[in-house]
Amino acid sequence: MEVRFYATLRPLVGGRTVAVSDSCATVREALDELVERFPDLGPRLIADDGTVRPFVAVMVDGRDIRHLDALATALSLTSELDIFPPVAGG
Amino acid sequence: MNLGGYANHVARVDLTAGTVSYEEINEADARLYIGARGLGVKYLLDNGPTTDPLSDANMLALMNGPLTGTEATMSGRLAIVTKSPLTGTVTDSHMGGWSAARLRWSGFDGLLFTGKAASPVYAYVENGTVELRPAADTWGKGIHETVTTYQSRYGDDVSVMAIGPAGENGVLFASIINEDDRAAGRGGTGAVAGNKNLKAVVVKANNSTMPRAADRDKWRSAHQRALKTILDSEVTGPKKGGLSLYGTNVLMNPVNALGGLGTKNSQTTTYEHAEKISGETVRETILVAEPTCHACPVACKKEVLITEGPYKGLRMESFEYEPAWSLGANCGNDDVGVIAKIIDQCNDYGMDAIEIGNVLSTFMEATEKKYTPGPGLAWGDGAGMVAAVEQVARREGIGDVLAGGTLRAATSFGHPEIAMVVKGQAVAAYDPRAIKGEGIGYATSNRGACHLRGYTPASELLGIPVKTDPLEWKGKGALLKIFQDLHAFSDSLDLCKFSAFAEGAEEYAQQYEAIVGTPLSSDDVMLAGERIYNLERYFNNLAGFDGSHDTLPDRYLKEPGTGAAAGSVCELDEMKVEYYAARGWENGVVPQAKLRELSIIS
Structure with missing residues (x-):
């Protein structure tokens, strides 16, 4: 499964996409794998209490996981996972 | 007047008579409506809400707020307020850059233009005076040449707010644009100026006359707090926040x-x-400079250099999200060179880059469905788009039809239903089938479809002040009211709306209190914002608008979205019930009791 990164997160992972294991069954498992490979991602994505940091958008199939099952949101082989740092405009 | 912060000096310019008179600001009005947008709408209301927008009687008000041009962070904004020829509503459109600050430094809170000059003129503003001077040599010229002409004549420390051929030729969505390509883009302010034979406002001033806070001790504390929120924010933080690094197109x-x-x-x-037209791609491939507005550390403006294709060598500014969408995805066009070229055309001809993108996409859909005679315009036809924009500015050929804006163009094709508009003004870059707050926001905006009247995406995308589900309609009516009221206040200070990604009512209140020297709480901020929003609605009610005009194109209500919005339509009727209840309105009309409660009428 490929995870897509955007904006200020791209330099941290060296590109637009990073592949994670197909065995990742939840967003938490995918993020754990990503943070293990790219330790600088950890503090950018995860708060001290273990939840996704405020204003960071982790989307599964275009839905922010804060409106799904948070880090327990299930992934399938066809899931599209997008991760955005805090962004806004007008 | 006993309030600090204001120049307490407004010019009334009668273009018919060629006379200028000066007056102080009414203190009661300043307390109620703050400045810029709010005070501008009050002047417009007093001028008459039933005025024909393209008559001599319509007023064109260039208005600063009490924070404009001060040391306040992101305070380089002014509002141009008028009755819109595109919508028939009151409208206000704000520009950044340095023009607002220079207008304040020249000693003015506002310039109120009425009448119509017998021949083209420009207003020259310096040291608290306004002179009307002939503009025969710049009439017919683009904005870029007009700016160069006046800067050559008067020096580098002038700002030039001008119209181009679009405003002169009565394009109904013509803009007024300044020397930094910053636009009072929406609502047809440029058409009103053109109708008045007003080519430009030239302001000569420098920061040696920057106003000082009434309460310096309070100011230091208020300013430091507000600045810190901007610098620390992960959105606005200079060189680290998404908005700062990638601009709005992030x-x-x-x-x-x-x-x-x-x-x-x-x-x-x-x-x-x-991805091909995104802020990330722009930064990686064509970004060359990141200029700023007055007192802004964010530097969201992105200047680009096109390096290949027919527009190779074009260096331009304002590669923003809205035109990147309106001229990009909205037109099936993924060529950044074409987008840059047309934005630059808009900046030179003086027209709204959001509206023109919708005009073109409407023309393209009409072509696809064979609603138009002639060859029409195909999706993604970059050269055809560029040529059509030129025709619009000149009102030549099909351009004469398109110059009336999205709704009038679609109506002329016999299919008004393909116009994505509210009250005659085209929509912006947030589809209300996926972002429900923008649906009720577009519908109830007092100036026609607009994403900035109440920027609910701050909550629905980012989580400010709380994260809400963009696909959920419940609660969006009440949420929208909060954003509309907050923005009505900041637009009246006049601070950049992007300050709201870091600051809130409390920071606004503290800065106002220090500059103006009179107490203001965060509750007062929201109340003043509510009053200003209701004042606009009252104007529109008197001009003939009610709840039947608070609507959306059928496409959003009946045709489901795609992707993550598959199956979703916009539940407008449900949100309107919630919104009107939050507002205390009856079918889109402000009741007399509400007007009295807000001290709009006695």
Whole structure:
């Protein structure tokens, strides 16, 4: 499964996409794998209490996981996972 | 007047008589309506809400707020307020850069233009005076040449707010644009200026006359707190925040991901080539400079240099999210060179880059469905788009039809239903089938479809002040009211709306209190914002608008979105009930009791 990164997160992972294991069954498992490979991602994505940091958008199939099952949101082989740092405009 | 912060000096310019008179600001009005947008609408209301927008009687008000041009962070804004020839509503459109600050430094809170000059003129503003001077040599010229002409004549420390051929030729969505390509883009302010034979406002001033806070001790504390929130924010923080690094166009990818990027005139809500026109791609490939406005550390403006294709060598500014969407995904066009070229055309001809993108996409859909005679315009035909924009500015050929704006063009094709408009003004880059707050926001905006009247995406995408689900309609009516009121206040200070990604009512209140020297709480901020929003609605009610005009194109109500918004339509009727209840309105009309409660009438 490929995870897509955007904006200020791209330099941290060296590109637009990073592949994670197909065995990742939840967003938490995918993020754990990503943070293990790219330790600088950890503090950018995860708060001290273990939840996704405020204003960071982790989307599964275009839905922010804060409106799904948070880090327990299930992934399938066809899931599209997008991760955005805090962004806004007008 | 006993309030600090204001120049307490407004010019009334009668273009018919060629006379200028000066007056102080009414203190009671300043307390109620603050300045810029709020005070400007009050002047417009007093001028008459039933005025024909393209008559001599319409007023064109260039208005600063009490924070404009001060040391306040992001305070380089002014409002141009008038009755819109595009919508028939009151409208206000704000520009950044340095023009607002220079107008304040020249000793003015505002310039109120009425009448019509017998021949083209420009207003020269310096040291608290306004003179009307002949503009025969710049009439017919583009804005860029007009700016160069006046800067050569008067020096580098002048700002030039001008119209181009679009305003002169009565394009109904013509803009007024300044020397930094910053636009009072929406609502047809440039058409009103053109109708008055007013080519430009030239302001000569420098920061040696920058106003000082009434309470310096309070100011230091208020300013430091507000600045810190901007610097620390992960959105606005200089050189680290998404807005600072990538500009507004950082939104292209996330809005597309959640199925909210209207594509091919909103026939779908996802665009497969969004990445190619995104802020990330622009930064990686064509970005050359990041200029700033007065007192702004964010530097969201992005200047680009096109390096290949027919527009190679074009260096331009204002590669923003809105035109990148309106001229990109919305037109099925993934060529950044074409987008840059047309934005630059808009900046030179003086027209709204959001409206022209919708005009073109409407023309393209009409072509696809064979609603138009002639060859029409195909999706993504970059050269054809550029040529059509030129025709619009000159009102030549099909351009004469398109110059009336999206709704009038679609109506002339016999199919008004393909116009993505509210009250005659075209929609922006957030599809309301995926971002429900923008649906009720577009519908109830007092100036026609607009994403900035109440920027609910701050909550629905980012989580400010709390994260709400963009696909959920419940609660969006009440949420929208909060954003509308907050923005009405900041637009009246006049601070950049992007300050709201870091600051809130408390920071605004503290800065106002220190500059103006009179107590103001965060509750007072929201109340003043509510009053200003109701004042606008009252104007529109008197001009003939009610709840029947608070609507959306059928496409958003009946045709589901795509991608993450698959199956979703916009539940407008449900949100309107909630919104009107929050407002205390009856079918879109402000009751007399509400007007009295807010001290709008006695």
